[in-house]
Amino acid sequence: MSQAEVPPVAADRARSPLWTFGILRSELTTTLRRRRTLALLGVLAAVPVLIGIAVKIETGHGSSPGQGGGAAGPAFLSQVTNNGLFLVFAALAVTLPVFLPMAVGVVAGDSIAGEANAGTLRYLLVAPAGRTRLLLTKYASIVTFCLVATLVVAVSALAVGALLFPVGEVTTISGTRIGFGEGLLRAGLIAVVVAASLIGFAALGLFVSTLTSSGIAAMAATVGLLITVQIVDTIPQLSGIHPYLFPHYWMSYADLLRDPVYGDEVVKNLGLQGLYAAVFGSAAWARFTAKDITA
Numbered sequence: 001m002s003q004a005e006v007p008p009v010a011a012d013r014a015r016s017p018l019w020t021f022g023i024l025r026s027e028l029t030t031t032l033r034r035r036r037t038l039a040l041l042g043v044l045a046a047v048p049v050l051i052g053i054a055v056k057i058e059t060g061h062g063s064s065p066g067q068g069g070g071a072a073g074p075a076f077l078s079q080v081t082n083n084g085l086f087l088v089f090a091a092l093a094v095t096l097p098v099f100l101p102m103a104v105g106v107v108a109g110d111s112i113a114g115e116a117n118a119g120t121l122r123y124l125l126v127a128p129a130g131r132t133r134l135l136l137t138k139y140a141s142i143v144t145f146c147l148v149a150t151l152v153v154a155v156s157a158l159a160v161g162a163l164l165f166p167v168g169e170v171t172t173i174s175g176t177r178i179g180f181g182e183g184l185l186r187a188g189l190i191a192v193v194v195a196a197s198l199i200g201f202a203a204l205g206l207f208v209s210t211l212t213s214s215g216i217a218a219m220a221a222t223v224g225l226l227i228t229v230q231i232v233d234t235i236p237q238l239s240g241i242h243p244y245l246f247p248h249y250w251m252s253y254a255d256l257l258r259d260p261v262y263g264d265e266v267v268k269n270l271g272l273q274g275l276y277a278a279v280f281g282s283a284a285w286a287r288f289t290a291k292d293i294t295a
Contacts, residue, residue, distance in 0.1 A: 023133070027141040031107060032148070040103040041152050047099060048091040048157035052164050055080050055087075076254075084161025085170055085180070088187045089257065091157035092150070092194050096250050100149055101226050104198050107145050108205025109222035111138045112288065114215035131289045135206075139281065142202045150195040154187065176259040186256055193253045197269055200246045200276025201226065207284040210291060243268075246276050 031037055059081045076093055079086040112135075161167065170183030178186075205222040212218050226247075232238055233245045242248050249269030255262040 023137050024140055027137050028144055031141050031145060036110075037107065037145075040106060041149060044095060044099055044103060044149055044152050045156040047095050048087055048153060048160050051077075051091055051094060052080070052084075052087055052157070052160040056164050079171065080161065081165055083170060083183075084163075084165035084167045085158065085183050085187060087161030087165070088154050088157040089190065089254075091153050092190065092253070093251065095153050096194055096197070097230065097247070100146075100153070100194070101198060101201055101247070102223055103149050104142065104146055104202055105205050105222040105226055106219050108142045108202050109209050109219035110215040111142060111206055112209040113212050113218035114209075116213040117215045132285065135285055135288050139203065139206055139284075142206060143199055146198040146202055147192070147195040150191050150198075154191040158187070170257075172259040173254065173257050174259045178259065190253045190256050193256065193266060193270070194250075197250050197253070197273055200273035200280070203277040203280040203284065204246070207280040207287065210284050210287040244272070246272060248272070 055077065076086050076090040080090055168180055169177045170180065170186075171177050204225065205218075208222045208225070209215075209218045212221075229245050230247055233242055233248055249265050249272060252265035252269045255264075255266055
């Protein structure tokens with residue numbers, strides 16, 4: 001039965017917000033229950049554990065971790081022994097360039113192509129969900145995964161940091177001290193900003209997923225694009241295009257630990273992610289709505 005032949009009752013049901021929420025809930029449940037997804041989240045949760053144990057062992061030998069580094073990564077690492085809350089910031093600094101976006105790339109790349117490869121995409125469209133609504137649901141589930149993955153890193157780091165190191169007042173990058181409660185709020189805000197930093201890349205992965213019927217090819221292409229763009233972002237001769245690359249401002253979340261908060265680059269980052277989401281989301285919609293679904 002084509003979408004034009006869908007009975008009026010079924011069409012009204014498809015337009016129901018509750019029915020749309022049901023599709024999203026089903027998609028999230030399916031995504032989060034996949035063994036691959038659970039394995040990715042397990043790896044992300046293990047990273048703060050490994051960092052915390054390594055710092056604990058290193059400081060136990062009388063040395064100081066992360067000496068001579070920049071503010072975004074090693075400087076956070078050097079503060080972990082004084083305050084376990086800094087393990088959250090250090091873990092996010094370690095996972096954001098590679099682990100978090102790779103996990104998002106796998107989920108995004110498999111979102112449409114994986115369904116086509118498994119032969120379930122046609123059945124989803126007969127529901128009748130409609131291609132636009134299905135694509136939006138897929139993207140919403142990927143964005144939710146961005147938040148879930150980031151929170152897994154942050155919560156794991158907070159638990160390990162509190163277990164292995166003392167917690168208390170937080171010394172900001174500016175040198176001032178804020179209470180533990182405010183530091184915890186900033187950690188939560190940073191986690192949200194980090195998750196939002198991945199929405200542009202998520203849209204890019206969704207677009208790639210509409211170009212092929214092979215989930216593995218889509219995942220590989222998405223991760224390959226991630227690595228390529230990050231390499232380009234490190235080449236000084238190409239500095240003119242760096243501000244337009246989606247990972248360029250990812251580490252700007254460190255400015256949220258200044259006192260007062262410095263938000264210029266954070267705003268640039270969020271604006272750039274929104275632009276990528278709009279451009280590649282539109283490209284994904286144009287491709288998906290015109291695509292001949294045979295599987």
